[in-house]
Amino acid sequence: MIRLQQVSVMSGKDPVLQNVSFHLGKGESLGIIGPNGAGKSTLLRVMGGHQPMDRGEVLVEGQSIASFHRKELAGRLAFMPQIAQVESQFTAYQTVLLARYPFLKRWQMESERDQAICRQSMERTCTWHLRDRRLDEVSGGERQRILLAQVLAQEPQLLLLDEPTTYLDLFHQIELLSLLKQEQKRGLTWAAVLHDLNLAAQYCDRLLLLRQGEVAMLDVPRRVFQSKRLEEAFGVQITMVDVPNLSVPQVVVTPSNAGLHTKISGSAAP
Amino acid sequence: MKTGRSLIAWGSVLLAVMTFSIGIGVSVGSTTIPLSHSLAYIIHHLPFGDWIITPNWTETEATILAKIRLPRVFLGLLVGASLSLAGVAFQGVLRNPLADPYILGVSAGASVGAAIMLAFGANLALGILTVPLVSFLGALVSIVLVFWLGRMDHQLRTETLILAGVVVNSFLGAILTFTLTMVPGNKTQQIVLWLLGSLSLRDWKSGIILIPFFLLGLFVIWAFSRELNALTMGERGASSLGVQVERTKWVLLLTASLVTAVAVSTAGIIGFVGLVIPHVTRSVVGPDHRLLTPLAALAGGIFLVLCDALARSLFSPLELSIGVVTAMIGAPFFAWQLHRSKRGSV
Numbered sequence: 001m002i003r004l005q006q007v008s009v010m011s012g013k014d015p016v017l018q019n020v021s022f023h024l025g026k027g028e029s030l031g032i033i034g035p036n037g038a039g040k041s042t043l044l045r046v047m048g049g050h051q052p053m054d055r056g057e058v059l060v061e062g063q064s065i066a067s068f069h070r071k072e073l074a075g076r077l078a079f080m081p082q083i084a085q086v087e088s089q090f091t092a093y094q095t096v097l098l099a100r101y102p103f104l105k106r107w108q109m110e111s112e113r114d115q116a117i118c119r120q121s122m123e124r125t126c127t128w129h130l131r132d133r134r135l136d137e138v139s140g141g142e143r144q145r146i147l148l149a150q151v152l153a154q155e156p157q158l159l160l161l162d163e164p165t166t167y168l169d170l171f172h173q174i175e176l177l178s179l180l181k182q183e184q185k186r187g188l189t190w191a192a193v194l195h196d197l198n199l200a201a202q203y204c205d206r207l208l209l210l211r212q213g214e215v216a217m218l219d220v221p222r223r224v225f226q227s228k229r230l231e232e233a234f235g236v237q238i239t240m241v242d243v244p245n246l247s248v249p250q251v252v253v254t255p256s257n258a259g260l261h262t263k264i265s266g267s268a269a270p
Numbered sequence: 271m272k273t274g275r276s277l278i279a280w281g282s283v284l285l286a287v288m289t290f291s292i293g294i295g296v297s298v299g300s301t302t303i304p305l306s307h308s309l310a311y312i313i314h315h316l317p318f319g320d321w322i323i324t325p326n327w328t329e330t331e332a333t334i335l336a337k338i339r340l341p342r343v344f345l346g347l348l349v350g351a352s353l354s355l356a357g358v359a360f361q362g363v364l365r366n367p368l369a370d371p372y373i374l375g376v377s378a379g380a381s382v383g384a385a386i387m388l389a390f391g392a393n394l395a396l397g398i399l400t401v402p403l404v405s406f407l408g409a410l411v412s413i414v415l416v417f418w419l420g421r422m423d424h425q426l427r428t429e430t431l432i433l434a435g436v437v438v439n440s441f442l443g444a445i446l447t448f449t450l451t452m453v454p455g456n457k458t459q460q461i462v463l464w465l466l467g468s469l470s471l472r473d474w475k476s477g478i479i480l481i482p483f484f485l486l487g488l489f490v491i492w493a494f495s496r497e498l499n500a501l502t503m504g505e506r507g508a509s510s511l512g513v514q515v516e517r518t519k520w521v522l523l524l525t526a527s528l529v530t531a532v533a534v535s536t537a538g539i540i541g542f543v544g545l546v547i548p549h550v551t552r553s554v555v556g557p558d559h560r561l562l563t564p565l566a567a568l569a570g571g572i573f574l575v576l577c578d579a580l581a582r583s584l585f586s587p588l589e590l591s592i593g594v595v596t597a598m599i600g601a602p603f604f605a606w607q608l609h610r611s612k613r614g615s616v
Contacts, residue, residue: 050506074512081506087365088502089557098500102512106493109273154511 001026001158001189002047002077007056009042009213016042018213020056026157029184030191031204031221035234038210040193041082041162047191048079048160060158074102078156080147082163092138092146093131096122099153121152125179141172148176152183159183161192165199177203198250201225209233221248231256277561284568288347288575295343295575296335298583303331303339311335337473345477345536346469346578346592347571350543352484352533354551354570357544358563359491359526362498363519368432368607370545371530375412375438377539380531381465382442382449383408388461389453398479405535409527412438467538467593469578476536487529488567494522495559502557540574540593542600547573549607 002024009017017039024030032040045051046058049065058065060076068076078099088095099121100114122128125145130138135146144164151159159180165173173196180190181203194200200207201221209217209224211233217224224230225240237256240249296308307327314323327335353371360369360376371377383404419434446465450458491498497518500508509515530544551566574592577599581590 045506048510050509070509070514071512074510077510079506079510081504081510089552090499090502094499094558095503098496098503098511101496101500104496106496 001028001061003059003062004047005057005059007046007058008054009039009046009051010054015213017046020046020213020215022208022215022218024158024189024191026189027184027187028189028206029180029204031200031207032191032193032210033195033197033200033207033224034210034216038233039213040210043210044079044160044162044191044193048077049073050079071102074154076156077158077160078151078154080151080159080161080164082166088135090135091132092127092135092149093118093122095135095146096127096150096153099150102154117155118149118153121149122146124152124182125149140167141169141175144168144172144176145179148179157187157189159188159190161190163193163195165194165196173199197225197253201248201250202246225249225251273558273560276555277564280555280561280565281568284565284572288568288572291572291575291579292343292347295346295579296339298579298586299339300582300587301330301334303327303334307331308335308339312340341472341474341477342469342578343575344474345472345480346575348477348480348484349469349533349537349540350547350574350577351567351571352480352487352529353540353543354547354573355484355487355491355563355567356526356530356533357548357570358559358566359498359522360544361548362501362559363522363526364431365501365504366431367549368545368604370542370548371409371526372539372541372544373432373439373604374435375416375442376409376527376530377534377541378439378442378446379408379410379412379415380405380527380534381408381539382412382445383531384535385446385449385461385465388464389449389457398475402479402483402532402535405531406528409531409534410524412442413523413527464538466591467540467596468591469537469574470589472536480532480536483529483532487525488564490525491522492560492563494518495563498522498559498563499557538593540596542596542604543570543574545607546600546603549603 003022005021007017007020008015020043032043034040042051046053049058049068060068060073065073090098096118097110097114099118100110103114104110119128122131125148127142127145127149130142130146133142135143138146144167148164161180164176168176177199180188180192184190192204194204204221206218207221207224208215209230211229216229216233217227219227222240225238231238234253235256237254239252239254241252242249292312293305293309296312297303297305308331310323310325311327311332313319314325356376357370360371360374361367383406384401387401387404415438416431416434419437420431450461453461497508497513500511500513501515501518503511505515508518533540547570548562548566551569552562555561555565574596577595578592581592581595584590584595
């Protein structure tokens with residue numbers, strides 16, 4: 001579905017991403033994890049074609065991402081940015097309808113089919129009852145679900161999400177990720193930047209650990225959790241635990257002595 | 271389709287209001303002409319109108335209507351519609367309800383261009399288009415300046431943008447004053463009167479110059495209304511919906527500056543139309559630019575014609591500058607908006 005080859009992004013002289021290469025197959029889900037400033041959001045922007053690269057290439061369905069017209073790309077790939085505050089006064093339905101932009105010509109009205117697609121994706125995200133509410137009037141969880149309905153109405157093969165769960169409470173986090181899982185069963189490929197390692201493990205097929213702009217690890221959750229590199233990346237002590245009735249492992253995080261030391265004192269050991 | 275039906279419904283309402291306001295616009299003034307006479311006169315001159323209407327107006331009334339009132343109302347409609355249209359584009363592109371051609375310094379830039387041409391050589395190569403085109407250049411310079419000043423950390427923030435507008439406005443004000451001091455005495459009066467913003471002493475020609483620019487602006491901005499809608503999702507949001515954001519922004523800003531500049535070059539600086547009207551229209555018909563663009567233009571025309579009627583009748587026979595009337599209504603509105611946006615409810 002999407003392949004990154006030796007991608008590097010610089011900010012001035014500092015590298016933000018270095019030689020990032022991986023492949024995401026059709027119907028797969030990927031959790032992008034890593035400490036702050038590791039380049040997670042930049043990586044996601046690169047995958048969405050929103051970030052100029054200094055080196056390397058991104059191939060979508062075998063074709064260079066730069067060679068797509070913006071509208072063509074939007075017909076294959078949707079990006080859900082991190083939105084803290086929405087100023088939009090559009091109703092939920094109007095917002096979702098915007099997703100049909102790539103498929104419409106100038107002056108062309110939305111067809112019955114466009115409207116049907118929007119309605120379906122709103123029903124799947126349980127937002128159809130909110131259709132006449134304004135986007136700046138609904139709660140954070142509802143808004144995030146409406147935005148998810150929007151990206152789904154774009155009918156993408158690949159969906160990229162930047163911290164989709166950040167503004168949500170526990171219930172809505174689970175709800176949103178379950179929805180993604182459900183869409184994945186219909187063939188959707190998705191990648192999300194996630195901060196919660198346990199949720200990432202539960203909902204993503206593979207985890208990509210970024211550290212200082214480099215891929216420190218890319219593997220199934222269990223192997224990532226077993227690796228020392230996860231502890232090194234975050235500077236914390238990580239203990240893996242198996243939870244009954246859950247096929248994937250979870251982690252318990254405790255402060256690491258070494259980590260605390262370098263971070264807080266920053267000087268020689270006493 | 272729902273959008274189409276609302277457009278027709280609202281459009282008809284506004285067209286009716288527009289006819290009514292044209293009637294008022296041509297009737298009030300130093301000589302009051304009865305509404306029945308003026309409306310009859312207008313309908314009589316429409317195609318096939320002379321079949322329905324028998325003339326009931328006097329010779330003097332006909333002269334006043336044809337030579338003074340009608341060109342003035344016609345110009346008012348076009349200037350108001352142009353400024354409001356530009357306001358829709360600026361507010362949409364900048365995603366900022368406080369943006370308008372006046373506050374962003376675009377009007378001031380256009381007026382500097384126009385003043386220099388009026389002062390030192392109005393009859394250069396391009397004939398009647400010289401002043402509008404030089405105004406457009408002035409408008410472009412000022413919008414580039416405002417953007418350059420207002421762009422902090424690659425972001426356009428409301429507050430910095432408005433501050434940049436203030437800076438550019440006062441800088442251009444200084445240039446304008448300088449120009450006026452350097453001008454041969456007999457022209458100063460003429461330029462000052464024009465600057466204050468006025469629809470008076472204009473003939474049909476000044477309105478007709480506006481038509482192609484207004485139509486071009488309306489066509490372009492309306493054509494981009496889906497892009498403007500997508501921009502409410504933020505620039506990255508719009509881009510992932512498939513919008514070519516940079517191209518869209520520049521097309522719209524250039525178009526809006528052109529429309530503003532041409533309006534300013536004929537009628538001077540008339541503030542707040544581009545701020546208030548798109549806003550009020552949005553709160554009535556909703557934020558969909560497919561509706562908003564044409565309806566705000568219509569409403570802007572109506573608003574300016576009515577403001578002009580007020581300017582002429584409030585202290586008759588004394589005539590107020592129309593900029594005074596729009597500022598009296600617009601400035602309090604702006605203050606209220608600023609207050610609202612400070613509370614973060616915009």
